[in-house]
Amino acid sequence: MIRNFTWSIVMLGVCFGLTARAQQGNQIQEMAPGITRVTLGETDKFSPYNILQEKPKLAALNQLPAPGAEIDPKAIRIELTPRGAVVHIPLDDKEELYGFGLQMNSFRQRGMRRQPIVNDNPLNDLGYTHAPTTFYLSNKGYGIFINTSRYTTFYTGTHKQVKGNANINTGAGNGNGQSVADLYKNTGSQSGEVIVDIPGAKGGDVFIFNGPTLKNALQRYNLFAGGGALPAMWGLGVQYRMKADSKQQDVYNMAGYFRTNHIPCDVFGLEPQWQTAAYSCSYVWNPEHFPAPQELIDKMQGEGIHLNLWEHAYTSPVSPIYASLASSAGDYKVWNGLVPDFAGKTASQIFGDYHKKTFVDHGIASFKMDECDNSNIAMGDQTWAFPEMSQFPSGIDGEQMHQQFGTLYFQTMYNLYKKANKRSYFNIRSLNGFASSYPVSLYSDTYVHKEYIRMISNAGFSGLLWSPEVRESASITELCRRTQTAILSSQTVFNSWYLKSPPWLQYDRDKNNRGELLPNAKEAETHIRTLLNFRMSFIPYLYTAFAKYNREGVPPFRALVVDYPDDKNTYDVWDEYIIGDNVLAAPLADSASTRKVYLPKGNWYDYNTNKLYVGGQSYEIATGLDQIPIFIKEGSILPIAKPVEFIFSSKTIFSITCLVYGKTAGPIQLFEDDGTSFDYEKAGNYNILTLGWQNGKGNITRKGEYKKHLYNVEKWVNL
Secondary structure (H helix, E strand, C coil): CCEEEECCCCCHHHHCCCCCCCCCCCEEEEEECCEEEEEEECCCCCCHHHHCCCCCCHHHHHHCCCCCCCCCHHHCEEEECCCEEEEEEECCCCCCEEECCCCCCCCCCCCCEECCCECCCCCCCCCCECCCCCEEEECCCEEEEECCCCCCEEEECCCCCCCCCCCCCCCCCCCCCCCHHHHHCCCCCCCCEEEEEEECCCEEEEEEEECCCHHHHHHHHHHHCCCCCCCCHHHHCEEEECCCCCCHHHHHHHHHHHHHCCCCCCEEEECHHHECCECCECCCECCCCCCCHHHHHHHHHHCCCEEEEEECCCECCCCCCHHHHHHHECCCCECCEECECCCCHHHHHHHHHHHHHHCHHHCCCEEEECCCCCCCCCCCCCCCCCCCCCECCCCCEHHHHHHHHHHHHHHHHHHHHHHCCCCCCEEECCCCCCCCCCCEEECCCCCCHHHHHHHHHHHHHHCCCECCCECCCCCHHHHHHHHHHHHCCCCEEEECCCCCCCCCCCCCHHHHHCCCCCCCHHHHHHHHHHHHHHHHHHHHHHHHHHHHHHHHCCCCEEEHHHHCCCCHHHCCCCCCEEECCCEEECCCCCCCCEEEEEECCCEEEECCCCCEEECCEEEEEECCCCCCCEEEECCEEEEEECCCCCCCHHHCCEEEEEEEECCCEEEEEEEECCCCCCHHHHCCCCEEEEEEEECCEEEEEEEECCCCCCEEEEEEEEC
């Protein structure tokens, strides 16, 4: 039950350090266990919370440990000024901060100026990002969400206010510097507060997620947003995106290549030219390229391949829905196409109904939703997107629409599948806050491998999923390293939209498109097949990690500091991450053959060698091209399935070998359902398999309402 508390703030300067510009007092509201909302003034209509469609998972929230006093709601100070709203949040000297959406260039965020503004270019690490989530976490055990869709700036311990801060720890600062280096040095400890600047806002709106641990705070955020995503199981397989100008016969030929050579694949993606117009979009099959789309869909389904269609939301004048959308769109066009007002109901209804009847009802399994992240604001000549002064019939302006466009667009499309009781797994270019429950992975046109690895760790701080897709490479070694990263991420994608042949047959873009395949192409193909087979073997474990995300809010991919917040050695480790409960991934970037790996406390087994390492130390590790750079926690059971080439709804049964690490191991769980519907949620139609190892023997229990078996445990191996 939500309860409202309003404290009248007396002795403003003494108790909270408020300036004369502040209003009389904050409203403090308990939203759910451990979750508090602090507001002052008028809250925005188009905030992330108001856009949120999912309901909090209160039962799961109630199962979390009781929060302590990680941060006191009464210590939040909100100012209303002629410029907008300013929020002041206490910050201890030793706190480390993480998050702010899908950050590419940095990991630890204390001492930074963060501007989480939607953009496809990170631009000097200002905070620009595909996913501008105004949420951050502290290793002290709490999270802060600023509930706004406006362009917002966070000063994370960088500045101190002259007035109204008598009770704030101001830190050491740079005031006694004697050189230019001293003058500009960023110590990261200028002040004892985070200051949030929200221009144009008429009020401040802050959500506090108290832990008691960083992991618990993150769970609360994800559960409040409706629980984590649980994609269709086939979405966890391999996705291959066809060249942009591919035709129907090309798709048949590529499907034949994958199946003949026993290379796993579950999804084919069709790029722009499947449509009659792509910039802006017609959403009409191109009869020259795809003369028989239903035949295509049916044949691919027969091969166990789901079809994913590329599109964006800017609607061409030649589209069948253009005229009906005209009165429900923004007052500026993009590529001469309408910008649907997804913040209102009419545009979503028109856009959604058309896609349902034309695509979803005919068997299209998912969509790649592009171009919803604004034109590159780092460059003056990039002007294709709608301007910030745009106005929409719902009342949202261009600035807020840019921040929320990806989320609103996704909701429109995802609702089609939810109503049809079909699970899916999308690709998207932009999302905002409270997106944890959405089965969609973010992607980017940037291609720096180290940034791709960093974004896997960073995504987990904000309830997001990230796809470090593979395109071309400089060598076979780099291609294998990129593939290893992709199979150890939320979505394994080979994006060949500008490649005639798969990149493992020729990693050089120009030679690929000239038809000059590698002399050792079959050797490279063998490496990739081996790696992709591991991905398919890993799906039972990975699917269970997503199920835990859905039910308990624990991200399936997360930085080491989430699980080990008291270990200072994890504070800056961005190139390793935890998968599920028991696996530590340590991808190798570019063409590296070895790397340094830090293993947290406990004992860890190298998956490739079974060598045991003592935690709390760093090691130099070598990994082969077709090996998997992961470590398994002692006391774990890792269920590894016999690889399948694709997942065929509930007909696929995984034959599992349980690898046991230690004399006593487990228990661990496997989540079992049909993998394609929402029946697990609506009717509790699922099972939990519990696996354990004691006295040299494995044991299994299966409980639940699901009548079929997805897993068959055939073997136990004690390592």
